[in-house]
Amino acid sequence: MVFQQQGFISSSQIWTESLFRERGVKAILRAHVQRVEPGKIYYETLDGEQNALAFDFAMLLPPFRGADLKAYDRAGADITGDLFAPSGFLKVDADYTPKPKDEWRAVDWPKTYQSPLHANVFGIGIAFAPPHAISTPRTSPNGTLIAPAPPRTGMPSAVMGRQVAHSIADMIRHGATEPTHTASMAAMGAVCIASAGAGTRDGTAAAMTMYPIVPDYARFPVHGRSVKDTYGEIGLAAHWVKHLLHFVFIYKAKARPGWAFLPE
Amino acid sequence: MNTADERIAAAPLPTARVLRRRSSIPLQLWRFARINLRTLRMVRKAH
Numbered sequence: 001m002v003f004q005q006q007g008f009i010s011s012s013q014i015w016t017e018s019l020f021r022e023r024g025v026k027a028i029l030r031a032h033v034q035r036v037e038p039g040k041i042y043y044e045t046l047d048g049e050q051n052a053l054a055f056d057f058a059m060l061l062p063p064f065r066g067a068d069l070k071a072y073d074r075a076g077a078d079i080t081g082d083l084f085a086p087s088g089f090l091k092v093d094a095d096y097t098p099k100p101k102d103e104w105r106a107v108d109w110p111k112t113y114q115s116p117l118h119a120n121v122f123g124i125g126i127a128f129a130p131p132h133a134i135s136t137p138r139t140s141p142n143g144t145l146i147a148p149a150p151p152r153t154g155m156p157s158a159v160m161g162r163q164v165a166h167s168i169a170d171m172i173r174h175g176a177t178e179p180t181h182t183a184s185m186a187a188m189g190a191v192c193i194a195s196a197g198a199g200t201r202d203g204t205a206a207a208m209t210m211y212p213i214v215p216d217y218a219r220f221p222v223h224g225r226s227v228k229d230t231y232g233e234i235g236l237a238a239h240w241v242k243h244l245l246h247f248v249f250i251y252k253a254k255a256r257p258g259w260a261f262l263p264e
Numbered sequence: 265m266n267t268a269d270e271r272i273a274a275a276p277l278p279t280a281r282v283l284r285r286r287s288s289i290p291l292q293l294w295r296f297a298r299i300n301l302r303t304l305r306m307v308r309k310a311h
Contacts, residue, residue, distance in 0.1 A: 017275035027268040159310045189306035202287060207299050209306050229305070235286040237295035241303070263307040 001210060004227045012208075015232055019196070019206065028053070030138065032146045033060065048141040064126070064149040066090070082117060090115060090123030094131040104132055106186035106216035112179035113164050119171075122164045122179075125157030134214055154249075155190045156213055158264030159183050186214040189229060193242040196234065203239035208232040 001012040020027060030046040041053045041060075066088020071080045085091055094110040108131040115121035123129075130150045137147035160183045167179035189211035197204040209231055215224025223230075252262045278286075285291055 014275060017272045018277065020272045021275040022277055025272070027272060029268045155306075156310075183310070188310040191303050191306050201289075204286065209302050211306065211309060229302075229309070231302070233295065233299070235292055235295055236289075237292040237299055240292070240296050241299050263304070264310070 001208075001225065001230060002223050002227065003230065003232050005231075009223075009227065012232065019234065023196070030146050032140070032144050036060065044140055044142065044144050044146075046138055046140050046146050048144075066127070066129075079117075083115065083121075085129035087129060089129035090121070090127050092116070092123050092128045094129065096129070096131055099132070101132075101136055106184075106212070106214055106218060108132065109184050109186045109214050111182040111184045111187075112167065113160055113183070114167075114179050119177075122168070124160035124164050126152045128152075150185075150214075152185075153190060153192065155192075155264055156183070156185055156188055159188055162264060184214075186212050186216050188212060193238055193245070195239065195242055197239070199239075200243075201236075203236060203243075204234060205238035205242045206232060206234045207238035207241060 002009050003012060003015060019025075028043070028045070028051075031043045031051075032045075034042045034044055034050075036042070036058070039054055039056075041055060041058060042050070043053065044050055064087075066084060068088045069080070069084065070078065071083045073079050083090065085096070092110045092113045092115060095105075095108040110128060110131075113122045113124050113128055115123065130152075133147055134150045135148045137145060139145055163181040163183040164179070166181040167176070170176040170180040189209060190213050192208045192210075194206045194208075195203075196206055209229060211226045211229035217224045220226055248262055252259045
């Protein structure tokens with residue numbers, strides 16, 4: 001991801017490293033956690049080295065996986081492998097043809113999130129199987145895959161949910177035979193606000209927008225994303241926005257008056 | 265020191281002016297409005 005700041009195009013990596021240096025944060029990159037024992041994490045880095053890190057408090061995000069649901073047809077035959085990818089995610093209207101990274105395209109990504117096998121089955125957000133990663137997947141000399149999974153964050157997931165709901169409503173009410181609404185991650189943007197300190201007067205957060213979420217080098221040949229709509233800033237205002245959004249999300253989730261007018 | 269630590273150690277640091285701007289109430293009120301406008305722009309692009 002690149003940002004245009006003060007006349008320069010700089011990468012989000014530099015931006016993040018600057019914030020880490022400012023806050024005294026150390027980082028271990030391109031690592032795969034192998035196991036966790038009380039007070040110690042064992043991990044492998046991309047060069048194949050095995051390491052361990054002691055901790056007092058650890059917060060880990062497990063690898064993205066589907067819910068490992070089982071599926072059976074009317075005759076009772078197991079169709080789990082037909083419906084779901086090996087990762088457990090639901091296969092939808094994406095191009096799952098295995099291809100190297102230089103052949104990845106924005107059009108590979110799903111638009112309607114409908115199962116190609118069953119028209120009444122949809123998978124949105126964290127439920128659908130991505131056609132491939134967004135970032136470059138890497139493998140250690142030991143064969144360990146070290147690759148960040150494509151993020152399916154709240155904003156795009158909520159947009160997918162709304163669009164699929166409209167499609168389903170049209171199919172039920174108006175007899176539409178195909179989904180009528182789309183929400184490709186290659187055609188929508190996202191906002192992300194990462195907190196970096198609380199406090200109405202001295203809080204901080206990093207606010208970022210990106211468009212589109214999945215890089216589209218056909219439309220944006222140089223960087224894959226719109227430089228105008230992809231940006232980041234750090235400051236007190238971003239913390240205020242994050243705080244505001246907490247209330248907005250809960251208000252909308254509780255369907256309080258006017259909730260439908262609040263955006264995802 | 266691993267490569268990541270070396271990169272972080274060499275990363276640019278914000279100046280005192282930048283740090284003041286990040287916490288300046290008048291400026292951050294303006295930035296609050298701008299961030300919300302950018303957010304609405306992303307929302308419109310998603311529709």
